[in-house]
Amino acid sequence: MxxxxxxxxxxxxxxxxxxxxxxxxxxxxxxxxxxxxxxxxxxxxxIEDIFRISQSVLLNEGEQALQYGTTEGYIELRKFLAARERSVGVQVDEESILITSGSQQGLELVSKTFLDKGDTVLVEEPSYLGGLSAFRLFQASFETVPLEDDGPDLDVLRHLLDTLPTPPKFFYIIPTFQNPSGITYSLEKRKELAEIAREYDLLLVEDNPYAKLRFEGEDIASVKVFAPDHTIYLSSFSKILSPGFRLAWICAPKDVVRKLVIVKQATDLCSNSYVQLITYQLLRRGLIDxxxxxxxxxxxxxxxxxxxxxxxxxxxxxxxxxxxxxxxxxxxxxxxxxxxxxxxxxxxxxxxxxxxxxxxxxxxxxxxxxxxxxxxxxxxxxxxxxxxxxxxxxxxx
Ligand SMILES: Cc1ncc(COP(=O)(O)O)c(C=O)c1O
Known part of the structure; x- marks a missing residue:
């Protein structure tokens, strides 16, 4: 044996x-x-919208849909997502957008790109299991920031940043309808966290798959809006369209995206072209919204x-x-x-x-x-x- x-x-x-x-x-x-x-x-x-659009994509753009795509992702989809970011005040173009095969892949790519063995990652407590698994695979060690009803305990965060022997690689946050707790950070805490990120030069990895599923209260800007240069932002089509599509995106500073692209090439060359074309058509026609x-x-x-x-x-x-x-x-x-x-x-x-x-x-x-x-x-x-x-x-x- x-x-x-x-x-x-x-x-x-x-x-x-x-x-x-x-x-x-x-x-x-x-x-x-x-x-x-x-x-x-x-x-x-x-299902019906996807049925119709997937047929029309095959008929009209079949050769592209069934071919390898670029590692960065389908350009029209990236442009669309960048325009969405600009509409909420984040001044980016498509070079800041990387399409990934689910946000779970995004978390793995970020881990691969940023983490060496023993690096410290700050996580909310509690935090998303899949995030913890990705960071663990790259042998991170964790420091935790307890979640309060309105977001992380920022005194604890400051204390950690003041006392840790080496600066953490990043703080992994899920500020809106958090998995697992359902908690949403208040606007005040988002702004203060962004200030802390600038003050301590702390990288934030903001994971945001649920924000569109708001059924009560007012939308709150993502933390990235207040600290765009310090945030790697992930969002996903899993909860608003289909987890089976395995489609998500990262919005990050261009240098980071360029590095993530090289890392992703070794992972899967590119995300599913067909699904990207279908999703773009659904978005363009307003069907997802x-x-x-x-x-x-x-x-x-x-x-x-x-x-x-x-x-x-x-x-x-x-x-x-x-x-x-x-x-x-x-x-x-x-x-x-x-x-x-x-x-x-x-x-x-x-x-x-x-x-x-x-x-x-x-x-x-x-x-x-x-x-x-x-x-x-x-x-x-x-x-x-x-x-x-x-x-x-x-x-x-
Ligand atoms: C907070 C969080 N991040 C990432 C993911 C992974 O999502 P995806 O289906 O886009 O890989 C999930 C899935 O449940 C999640 O809850």
Whole structure:
């Protein structure tokens, strides 16, 4: 038998199968009401529009659609995305835009390009699991900045920046409808964070796949608007069009984009040309913009059902966030409850969540992430009822 372990690269030794992927397999059983996965609701996919546009792309631009494209991405799509940035006050052209195969690839490319073994990355606590995995693969070490209701604790951030022996490579932030917490940074914190970035010459990696899914309150400018020279910005078509398309983009200073392009060449040469042409046509015709409010309305209804059920069934010892958009809410259990241990009881009752520890570098045992977006409305209330019964069983008298 070949001893594979001795042959793996050092960076691969550190990566382990995620608990979450294993747990998610259990949640796939049809009888389980799952608030676990971060999947968009399938009804959010504009299938008919995609059907029509994909046919017309094949008929009219088939040779280009089926050919390799440039690593940077389809020029018309990049121009369109750059114009969108200018409309919110970020003065960029297409040379600042790189198309990626999902934001997950964007995070991996940023890690590959910026991280050496042992480099410090600042992350929100909690933070997106896929981001942590990408940084871990490149052997980063983490320092965490706790999230408050209105964004990161900036005193902690300043303290870290003042005291760390070497400056962190970047601060990874998800300021709008954060995954996992649903929290959105206030405008004040965005501006202050941008000021800190300039003051300390701190690079921000702003990951923003959910902002368009706002169903309550006012839109808030992304942090990049206030610190464009210090921000690598990522956004994605996964939650507003289709995660199966694997299409996203990075907006960053041109020098960074040029470097990321070279790195991406070694990864996949280019993102899917056909999908880029289809997406550009959908955008150009306004079909995505017209569709997003429909998705947001659907998700608001689901969030409302979940919030109402939480109020009705959950005991007063438990609290949760009230997201104004996105797909997730975050539940805080009493400190003595371990959500990872409780999971097996939840699965016995055919209800699932993601235990909060998955989103922490250390700790986080007493939290749960609930996705309100994925389940059909009639299941949400019943799922929360079952989950409440499980939680109540774990309460101390
Ligand atoms: C915060 C965050 N970043 C990135 C991603 C990855 O998105 P994509 O499908 O564009 O790779 C996700 C997916 O859930 C996410 O929640």
């Amino acid at each position: 070949i001893d594979w372990t001795s042959r793996y690269a050092e960076r691969a030794h550190g990566v382990k199968a995620s608990d979450i992927r294993e747990l998610l397999k259990l949640t796939m059983r049809p009888e389980v009401i799952s608030f676990a996965g971060g999947l968009p609701h399938p009804k959010s996919f504009p 017209r569709h997003i409010p429909w998705i947001a309305t659907m998700y608001k209804e689901k969030r409302d059902i979940m919030l109402k059920a939480l109020e009705e069934y959950f005991p007063p010892e438990v609290t949760w966030t009230h997201p104004e958009g996105g797909m997730f809410l975050w539940v805080t259990l009493p400190d003595y409850i371990d959500a990872k241990e409780m999971f097996s009881d939840a699965i016995k009752q055919n209800v699932a969540y993601v235990q909060g520890g998955a989103f922490f570098v250390n700790g986080g045992h007493n939290y749960m992430r609930l996705t309100f977006a994925y389940m059909d409305n009639d299941k949400i209330r019943e799922g929360i009822r079952r989950l409440a019964a499980v939680v109540k069983d774990h309460l101390r008298d």
